[in-house]
Amino acid sequence: MRAPSLLPPRGGGLSSEGVRDWSPAFERPLGRSFYARPTARVARDLLGCRLVLRPSRGSEGWRAGRIVETEAYVADDPANHASRGRTERNRSMFLGPGHVYVYRIHQVHCANLTTARGQAVLLRAVEPLTPLLAGPRGPGLLCRAFGLDRAHDGLDAVVGELRVLPRDGPPVEVARAPRVGIRLAADRPLRFFDGRSEWVSKRPARPRRKVPG
Template identity: 40%
Template structure:
């Protein structure tokens, strides 16, 4: 487990996804509070790990507290936090609060961190971050403090399989989510 990674490595993907809502993510000095996540598990037909390890998803089978970075549709990078083997949590949106000027240089127009592609562009996540630990060097995740926030639950976005799983989590009342949650 990465030194300084604040989450229990035994948490399943959904529990980790909920725990990450309200946590703070920093990538090389830019970041903010995580406000939206999606869980992916080994037995999940929508997960990259569903058919076992490959060269693309090898980081999902690595140690907890490391990054799994992949390119979506050949265009946008997506950042995930690895949990148990074959499980990861996609970081879908942040409320940016650290390094705002630098993020705005990287994303001069539109929302900064509402959606995984925008978030990775604003934070300058790179393919070389794949497999890197959230250890306080380049990548940092700090657990939320205080009472657990109100967490919304809904279906994941952009999937054609396992669409019935309510494995998307968001911080209630926050602007900047990648998409609105169904009325709860």
């Protein structure tokens, strides 16, 4: 059996040594049509898929993780950054399906993949498939682990340096729950996670909002 912490040996790049030359570059990423579907469906189907970041200036090797937790931000959704239309910050949410939207909040960055215009899926946690700089449990830590920041905002996730490869590895036990850390529309069950994963972020179920009495 393959060690869970290694990238799966698929596709080309086979050397006489074996599979060590495997690279995500040899695999076909999820195409535009994957993202051009209802956002909650995309959020669910991203579970088990592999998020991969191509090495760029200075960094060596690909970084990859198996997606285990996502949230959908949909139409008529006051928690959605685009709920009040297009702004300078959220402009990459309007580039069409399959683009990267990275924003900064407090001291951290959070990464999304866009679906329909003005809708996106927040990537909350992955299981490391390569050595990462931080435990990617939670959207801010995920970005830190991959080195994602506003420089990655607006990239095309179908052909760019950040991509998603099809589901692979152990089966996903899909679970749904309310989204984390939001005030508005806090009851909608638009958070999806793999109930079997150790890497799902945990936070208080019901933080904010004063209750009278």
